[in-house]
Amino acid sequence: xxxxxxxxxxxxxxxxxxxxxxxxxxxxxxxxxxxxxxxxxxxxxxxxxxxxxxxxxxxxxxxxxxxxxxxxxxxxxxxxxxxxxxxxxxxxxxxxxxxxxxxxxxxxxxxxxxxxxxxxxxxxxxxxxxxxxxxxxxxxxxxxxxxxxxxxxxxxxxxxxxxxxxxxxxxxxxxxxxxxxxxxxxxxxxxxxxxxxxxxxxxxxxxxxxxxxxxxxxxxxxxxxxxxxxxxxxxxxxxxxxxxxxxxxxxxxxxxxxxxxxxxxxxxxxxxxxxxxxxxxxxxxxxxxxxxxxxxxxxxxxxxxxxxxxxxxxxxxxxxxxxxxxxxxxxxxxxxxxxxxxxxxxxxxxxxxxxxxxxxxxxxxxxxxxxxxxxxxxxxxxxxxxxxxxxxxxxxxxxxxxxxxxxxxxxxxxxxxxxxxxxxxxxxxxxxxxxxxxxxxxxxxxxxxxxxxxxxxxxxxxxxxxxxxxxxxxxxxxxxxxxxxxxxxxxxxxxxxxxxxxxxxxxxxxxxxxxxxxxxxxxxxxxxxxxxxxxxxxxxxxxxxxxxxxxxxxxxxxxxxxxxxxxxxxxxxxxxxxxxxxxxxxxxxxxxxxxxxxxxxxxxxxxxxxxxxxxxxxxxxxxxxxxxxxxxxxxxxxxxxxxxxxxxxxxxxxxxxxxxxxxxxxxxxxxxxxxxxxxxxxxxxxxxxxxxxxxxxxx
Ligand SMILES: [Zn+2]
Numbered sequence: 001x002x003x004x005x006x007x008x009x010x011x012x013x014x015x016x017x018x019x020x021x022x023x024x025x026x027x028x029x030x031x032x033x034x035x036x037x038x039x040x041x042x043x044x045x046x047x048x049x050x051x052x053x054x055x056x057x058x059x060x061x062x063x064x065x066x067x068x069x070x071x072x073x074x075x076x077x078x079x080x081x082x083x084x085x086x087x088x089x090x091x092x093x094x095x096x097x098x099x100x101x102x103x104x105x106x107x108x109x110x111x112x113x114x115x116x117x118x119x120x121x122x123x124x125x126x127x128x129x130x131x132x133x134x135x136x137x138x139x140x141x142x143x144x145x146x147x148x149x150x151x152x153x154x155x156x157x158x159x160x161x162x163x164x165x166x167x168x169x170x171x172x173x174x175x176x177x178x179x180x181x182x183x184x185x186x187x188x189x190x191x192x193x194x195x196x197x198x199x200x201x202x203x204x205x206x207x208x209x210x211x212x213x214x215x216x217x218x219x220x221x222x223x224x225x226x227x228x229x230x231x232x233x234x235x236x237x238x239x240x241x242x243x244x245x246x247x248x249x250x251x252x253x254x255x256x257x258x259x260x261x262x263x264x265x266x267x268x269x270x271x272x273x274x275x276x277x278x279x280x281x282x283x284x285x286x287x288x289x290x291x292x293x294x295x296x297x298x299x300x301x302x303x304x305x306x307x308x309x310x311x312x313x314x315x316x317x318x319x320x321x322x323x324x325x326x327x328x329x330x331x332x333x334x335x336x337x338x339x340x341x342x343x344x345x346x347x348x349x350x351x352x353x354x355x356x357x358x359x360x361x362x363x364x365x366x367x368x369x370x371x372x373x374x375x376x377x378x379x380x381x382x383x384x385x386x387x388x389x390x391x392x393x394x395x396x397x398x399x400x401x402x403x404x405x406x407x408x409x410x411x412x413x414x415x416x417x418x419x420x421x422x423x424x425x426x427x428x429x430x431x432x433x434x435x436x437x438x439x440x441x442x443x444x445x446x447x448x449x450x451x452x453x454x455x456x457x458x459x460x461x462x463x464x465x466x467x468x469x470x471x472x473x474x475x476x477x478x479x480x481x482x483x484x485x486x487x488x489x490x491x492x493x494x495x496x497x498x499x500x501x502x503x504x505x506x507x508x509x510x511x512x513x514x515x516x517x518x519x520x521x522x523x524x525x526x527x528x529x530x531x532x533x534x535x536x537x538x539x540x541x542x543x544x545x546x547x548x549x550x551x552x553x554x555x556x557x558x559x560x561x562x563x564x565x566x567x568x569x570x571x572x573x574x575x576x577x578x579x580x581x582x583x584x585x586x587x588x589x590x591x592x593x594x595x596x597x598x599x600x601x602x603x604x605x606x607x608x609x610x611x612x613x614x615x616x617x618x619x620x621x622x623x624x625x626x627x628x629x630x631x632x633x634x635x636x637x638x639x640x641x642x643x644x645x646x647x648x649x650x651x652x653x654x655x656x657x658x659x660x661x662x663x664x665x666x667x668x669x670x671x672x673x674x675x676x677x678x679x680x681x682x683x684x685x686x687x688x689x690x691x692x693x694x695x696x697x698x699x
Contacts, residue, residue: 006057008411009050014059015408016047021061033202037124037289038321039391041089042350043406046325046389074215075150078141082233084129084176085146085306087122087292087316093271096293099315100267103295106304106312114266116296118243119273120230120258122316124205124287125180126212128152129233130162135169137162142213146309155212155220161227163254174233175255181208182285185224204287229255242296260284263296274317281319290318323393325406326350330386331362331417335425335449337457338540339440343368343419345390345402353394360392360400364437365419373437379404385414425449445485445600452478454538458486462544463536464528464612467521468514476507485604486536490526490611493519526612530557533614537605539595541588549583553655557614561605568596577663582646582656625696627653630663634677635670637690652697660685668693 020043026034035043051058090096104113127143140156141149156162159179166173181189186204193200201207211223229250232239240246247257262273274291281288295301295313304312327348334342343362350357362368362384370381382405384390389406419439423430428443441447455474459466469489477483482496496504497519498512505515528536531551535544542550554560566574579589595601631654637645645668646656657664660679667680667687680687688696 009054010057010059012409013047013050013054013057016043016050017059017061019406019408020044020047033206035391036321036323038323038352039325041091041318041321042324042326043389043408072150072213075152075213077144077148078129078139078151079148080129080141080144080146080233081174083146083306084127084141084143084149084233085310086127086143087314088307088310089290090315090317091320096270096274096315096317097267099293100270103300103304103313107300115300116242117264117270118247118261118294118296119264119270119277120261120292120294121277121284121286121288122290122292122318123178123180123228123258124203124289125178126205126209128156128177128179128212128227130156130175130177131233132166132169132173132175134171135166135173137164150213152212154217155214158217158221159225159227161225161256166253169253170238175229175250175253176231176233177227177229177255179208179212179225179227180204180286181211181224182226183287184285189224227256228258230257241298243294243298243301244296246298264293270317278319288319290316292316320351320354322353323391323403324350324352325389325391326357327409328384328386328388328390331368331384333420333424335423335441335447335453337450337453337538339423339442339444339447339450341420341423341430341439341441343417345384345392347390347392350392352392352400355394357392357394357400360390360402362402365439366437368417368419382407383416385410385417387411387414423447423449425452448478451484455483455486455489457538458536459489460536463532463538464525465532466525468518469522473518485607487604487607487611489522490608492522527615528612529615530555530560533557533612534560537595537601540591541585542591542595546584546588549581552650553581556616564592564596567593577661580657580659580661582658624652624654626666628655629665630655630657630661631666631668632657632660632664632676632680633668633670635673637668637670639690639694649697666693 020040023034023040023043027040033040051062090099100115101111103115104111109115129141129143129149130137131139131141137153137157139151140153140162141151143149157164181204183204186201186207189207190200199210201210207223208225211220211225214220230247231243232246240249244263247261251257260277262269262276264270264273270291270293277288277291293315295304301311301313306312328345329348330346332344332346334344336342343364345360345362347358347360364373366373366375367378368384370377370379370383372378384402384405387410389409391403391406392400393403394400421430422428423441423443425441426443426447426449428441428447430439431442432439441450443450445451452471452474455478456471457463459469459474466489474483477488477492482492482502483489488495492504494500496502498505498515503515504510504518505512529551531544531548534542534550535547550560554563563574563578567578575589575593578584578592579586626649631649633642633645633649633656640648649656660667660676660683662683664680664683664685667676667685668690669677669687670690677687
């Protein structure tokens with residue numbers, strides 16, 4: 001058994017080592033990454049951890065010792081007199097604090113001493129060493145493996161930011177810096193590549209690396225390469241005594257230096273600068289993957305020296321990864337309020353985009369099996385299994401998603417995941433619709449999971465927002481038989497108040513005060529805005545945005561309800577009207593019709609309206625020359641996008657529709673308007689240009 005465990009670890013280490021080596025080669029030598037930086041870093045971190053725990057099982061071919069890359073044989077070799085080292089990384093505040101402490105320990109300074117540092121954005125480009133002899137550019141070399149780099153002089157001379165001659169330079173001068181491409185120019189470059197059917201670059205860094213490492217300098221010449229200078233190959237006391245001074249010297253030599261650098265005293269100022277650069281990251285026109293801190297004083301730098309791979313006087317504080325590998329611990333099936341079954345990945349907690357993530361969506365059964373919604377193979381058709389390493393990412397603030405899997409840690413005894421064949425919430429039958437990849441439980445109100453989800457949705461912030469009534473309370477009241485529909489919430493005080501047979505205050509964990517508080521907050525929610533009420537009903541494809549659109553359009557519950565009942569009874573013109581509201585799709589319209597057709601809905605709504613008072617949509621208070629009018633946009637607008645124009649019109653109290661009808665009051669016409677304009681003229685609808693419309697609204 002012990003040997004078996006050993007075997008597994010050796011297999012894991014070897015498999016991880018292979019993955020790292022391959023990814024590293026693709027990244028450094030072929031400039032076409034297999035993995036994102038975050039994914040690569042997380043694999044390396046896993047490997048290092050496993051290696052540390054099992055120091056005697058490390059494979060001979062340890063890839064960590066040779067990250068970076070041997071120079072490609074396509075280029076002549078250049079030896080770096082002073083190794084061109086990479087920086088060690090800090091992944092969090094603690095690492096930075098430890099770095100600062102270790103520097104002071106090494107220098108024999110008091111821990112209370114506040115050291116001077118220079119902090120600057122870490123540009124995601126390619127390091128380049130430029131050697132000048134008697135002021136003339138002699139060689140330009142990539143990092144390579146740190147000791148020997150590739151000679152790319154013929155390409156470097158095509159970069160405008162790199163001076164070819166320097167006046168008043170020392171006899172030998174080596175300047176180091178980063179070759180990069182601006183984000184804006186990167187996009188143009190890819191557009192150009194696409195038009196020529198040439199290789200599309202994955203990111204600006206790869207484009208920069210691929211452009212610099214060209215055999216034909218004519219190609220490099222036409223690439224928008226730039227260069228920031230930031231250090232010297234040798235620390236020369238003759239030139240400067242600190243990093244801060246050096247930057248001035250480099251600038252005087254004619255180099256471009258990054259203006260966004262900061263002098264910092266002590267570790268707290270470093271961390272503040274990090275925040276500052278992190279916040280403006282998106283607005284910078286170059287890719288930044290962290291902040292570099294350098295001990296400012298050159299005599300300190302000299303004492304500190306270097307380890308085998310990195311200097312002791314600098315560190316790169318990396319931004320949180322946007323995606324990362326982590327272990328899939330289990331797959332849970334959640335039942336949504338409309339009966340949809342969603343598989344959720346429970347993960348070993350991992351930091352992504354600065355947030356700890358411990359679960360991610362797995363979309364549906366097909367996704368787990370290795371197919372997309374259209375039945376095409378994804379991930380080469382490899383399925384996802386519990387125990388796998390999965391790469392997780394967040395896009396915006398939405399639920400984290402699983403991007404890919406890595407088989408390095410999959411063991412022989414791992415088993416495919418089987419989707420349940422009955423509902424985990426009620427044991428009911430599952431149905432998979434032909435044209436949908438989702439599986440649903442159709443038990444409706446007899447499915448415990450669905451009822452609980454509907455109830456949770458009803459009381460949520462976007463619904464009637466009842467403080468003190470959360471998931472835990474709902475489950476406990478449901479299991480006691482106190483709540484089975486949202487109506488019961490508003491009867492809780494009547495049925496379970498202090499003078500009732502089963503008073504809430506007598507339940508475990510409840511008391512007089514907390515029970516009163518809950519009843520009060522339920523009473524507070526009896527006045528409910530129309531959009532919140534519609535959303536609270538939990539109709540499929542009718543979420544927050546659609547509810548708001550409906551509330552703005554129909555204004556009052558009476559009108560909305562009447563129209564919905566007409567639609568349910570088959571009145572086609574009302575259905576048409578609904579379907580024509582800008583922002584309402586056919587799917588939502590269909591679901592609304594189905595919802596209001598049901599007897600169950602009729603009863604629920606009737607009972608709810610005895611308990612609550614639905615108020616007009618709050619956003620309809622604006623009085624403007626267009627409030628209440630139905631307007632249609634057509635053609636392409638100049639001043640704003642269609643969606644901006646729409647939300648502006650709604651803010652001004654207008655209703656926006658997609659088609660010309662008897663209700664249309666104004667057609668706003670942009671360039672290239674066609675059939676709608678004709679129709680509007682036929683129907684005698686007022687037609688305005690974009691300018692006229694803006695003037696009218698603002699009058
Ligand atoms: Zn069910």
